[in-house]
Amino acid sequence: MKIFTAAQIREADAFTIREEPVSSTGLMERAAGKCAAWLEVQFAPTTPVYIFCGKGNNGGDGLVIARLLLQKGYPVRACILQHSAKASADHTFHLQLLQQQYPACLYEIGAQGDFPVLPAGAVIIDAIFGTGLNKPVEGWMAGIIHQINDQRAIHPVVAIDIPSGLLADSSSLHTPVIQAHHTLSFECYKLAFLLPENAGFTGHVHILPIGLHPDYITQTPTRYHLTDREMIRTIYHPRDPFAHKGTYGHALLIAGSYGKMGAAVLSAKACLRAGVGLLSCHVPQCGYDIMQISEPCAMCVTDEGSTHSAHFHTLPDGATYKTIGIGPGLGTQTATARSLERLLEHYQRPMVIDADALNLLSVYPYLLSRLPQGSILTPHPKEFERLFGTAANDFDRLTLLSQQAVHLHLYILLKGRYTAIACPDGSLYFNSTGNPGMATGGSGDVLTGILTALLAQDYTPKAAVILGAWLHGYAGDLAAEQLSQEAMTATDIITHLGAAFRHVI
Numbered sequence: 001m002k003i004f005t006a007a008q009i010r011e012a013d014a015f016t017i018r019e020e021p022v023s024s025t026g027l028m029e030r031a032a033g034k035c036a037a038w039l040e041v042q043f044a045p046t047t048p049v050y051i052f053c054g055k056g057n058n059g060g061d062g063l064v065i066a067r068l069l070l071q072k073g074y075p076v077r078a079c080i081l082q083h084s085a086k087a088s089a090d091h092t093f094h095l096q097l098l099q100q101q102y103p104a105c106l107y108e109i110g111a112q113g114d115f116p117v118l119p120a121g122a123v124i125i126d127a128i129f130g131t132g133l134n135k136p137v138e139g140w141m142a143g144i145i146h147q148i149n150d151q152r153a154i155h156p157v158v159a160i161d162i163p164s165g166l167l168a169d170s171s172s173l174h175t176p177v178i179q180a181h182h183t184l185s186f187e188c189y190k191l192a193f194l195l196p197e198n199a200g201f202t203g204h205v206h207i208l209p210i211g212l213h214p215d216y217i218t219q220t221p222t223r224y225h226l227t228d229r230e231m232i233r234t235i236y237h238p239r240d241p242f243a244h245k246g247t248y249g250h251a252l253l254i255a256g257s258y259g260k261m262g263a264a265v266l267s268a269k270a271c272l273r274a275g276v277g278l279l280s281c282h283v284p285q286c287g288y289d290i291m292q293i294s295e296p297c298a299m300c301v302t303d304e305g306s307t308h309s310a311h312f313h314t315l316p317d318g319a320t321y322k323t324i325g326i327g328p329g330l331g332t333q334t335a336t337a338r339s340l341e342r343l344l345e346h347y348q349r350p351m352v353i354d355a356d357a358l359n360l361l362s363v364y365p366y367l368l369s370r371l372p373q374g375s376i377l378t379p380h381p382k383e384f385e386r387l388f389g390t391a392a393n394d395f396d397r398l399t400l401l402s403q404q405a406v407h408l409h410l411y412i413l414l415k416g417r418y419t420a421i422a423c424p425d426g427s428l429y430f431n432s433t434g435n436p437g438m439a440t441g442g443s444g445d446v447l448t449g450i451l452t453a454l455l456a457q458d459y460t461p462k463a464a465v466i467l468g469a470w471l472h473g474y475a476g477d478l479a480a481e482q483l484s485q486e487a488m489t490a491t492d493i494i495t496h497l498g499a500a501f502r503h504v505i
């Protein structure tokens with residue numbers, strides 16, 4: 001699914017109005033109709049509905065919702081916030097309709113003190129500002145936003161299109177924003193919904209299709225995408241009936257150290273469950289029995305080091321490995337860093353770099369430019385910060401992420417609720433699967449194994465990273481469904497990988 005900017009959404013509205021054709025007020029009627037239908041399913045017709053309307057088109061949506069719910073018998077108050085002397089043309093049109101049909105429902109708010117007393121059980125609809133917000137909300141309007149937020153413990157808050165105060169494409173950090181329980185957003189996700197700094201604002205996001213013109217949606221290039229099953233299906237390729245294990249690559253996993261062999265085992269198991277042809281694991285001597293006993297399907301190569309690996313660069317057949325996954329539980333010894341440096345002198349295929357291998361890169365940043373082009377880095381936010389520094393907000397961090405991916409010719413996967421995948425071509429994909437049950441030690445090690453397996457099977461790095469992140473999150477969702485988010489562990493993500501694959505097919 002494409003993620004459009006606020007400017008592109010305005011273009012999409014205008015394109016639809018021109019090409020469908022449909023009147024501007026008609027498109028608003030359609031959008032608001034979708035919201036009213038959603039509200040009717042959620043709330044009984046006896047529910048008092050308080051709709052807070054701004055003077056732009058978001059407020060216009062609110063006025064149409066008011067009329068449609070009044071027609072269904074809901075007790076509705078349409079509170080119009082007089083933040084501006086002028087109203088948009090569509091707002092004015094729908095206000096006149098409402099005035100003609102239901103004049104008693106209208107209520108004007110011109111100051112914070114005008115905030116109405118809400119009856120028990122009332123639902124609050126936030127139709128104050130939409131994607132037309134052009135600066136942070138200040139003054140008494142900010143006060144109204146705070147007053148609505150103060151009510152959220154007692155009254156459900158439903159935002160129309162975007163919580164008011166939230167900028168779609170830039171940071172709203174430390175500015176007043178509605179904290180909704182639900183956001184009914186038109187046609188597509190807004191970039192702001194996907195960033196951790198905005199976690200408290202949208203509540204559950206419901207995307208309501210409003211029939212924006214398909215030509216605009218398919219033909220307009222966008223930088224940001226949200227992965228979905230349709231996209232994943234175009235990436236996945238089924239196995240060849242005449243395949244043998246050589247077809248799907250021999251991968252090497254360099255992982256584990258004393259006390260952290262579990263990370264290596266989790267990665268190895270995930271790699272095997274994600275379809276690798278052959279897997280060798282390079283582990284320190286202390287890890288030999290552990291790996292051989294835990295995962296009989298993997299081969300094992302031992303390092304000269306007893307507790308840490310520091311000789312993986314000398315692997316005689318290093319160049320024959322289809323890909324290498326390196327990092328989980330590896331440790332950050334100087335000797336390990338030296339071995340990584342020497343490995344990079346001769347290994348040239350895209351690799352997967354995670355955990356301690358990333359930490360080594362942040363200590364020896366000159367190694368970053370020596371990584372094989374197209375390699376995949378999988379930092380969590382702290383690892384990202386160690387590698388590339390801090391950013392003032394999540395939007396700036398996204399810019400930094402993308403700049404580094406382009407500059408270094410790498411795929412950088414920044415982990416989180418919506419894992420962000422930056423590609424060397426400047427595009428950025430957000431992963432849509434996964435849940436907080438995956439916030440448990442070892443989940444990232446599983447991802448490394450999956451990505452390594454996909455690279456070994458000849459997926460391009462871009463395909464591997466998008467498909468791998470999706471499968472990882474989806475397997476986590478299936479695990480949570482069966483076991484609960486609390487009880488699931490990283491091992492359960494691996495167990496559910498099979499079902500996740502079956503879902504793609």
Ligand SMILES: NC(=O)C1=CN([C@@H]2O[C@H](COP(=O)(O)OP(=O)(O)OC[C@H]3O[C@@H](n4cnc5c(N)ncnc54)[C@H](OP(=O)(O)O)[C@@H]3O)[C@@H](O)[C@H]2O)[C@@H](O)CC1
Nearest residue numbers: 013028031055056057058129130131132133134135136161
């Ligand atoms: N046919 C269509 O186009 C469709 C559009 N749709 C809907 O339209 C929404 C976009 O509407 P929009 O473009 O009118 O902008 P909107 O979010 O209402 O804000 C503009 C108003 O806010 C004001 N304002 C802004 N910032 C402010 C601030 N910081 N502090 C105070 N005031 C501020 C600004 O005032 P001004 O700056 O002009 O004085 C103006 O009055 C979109 O989200 C969706 O809900 C759907 O119905 C689908 C069809």
Ligand SMILES: Nc1ncnc2c1ncn2[C@@H]1O[C@H](COP(=O)(O)OP(=O)(O)O)[C@@H](O)[C@H]1O
Nearest residue numbers: 415416417434435436438439441442443444445
């Ligand atoms: N709240 C969440 N929603 C979705 N995915 C999550 C959530 N929390 C964690 N994850 C996923 O779990 C993985 C955790 O990785 P990481 O922090 O590296 O774990 P570890 O180092 O313990 O292996 C990432 O892929 C991340 O996207």
Ligand SMILES: [K+]
Nearest residue numbers: 126129162164
């Ligand atoms: K809104």
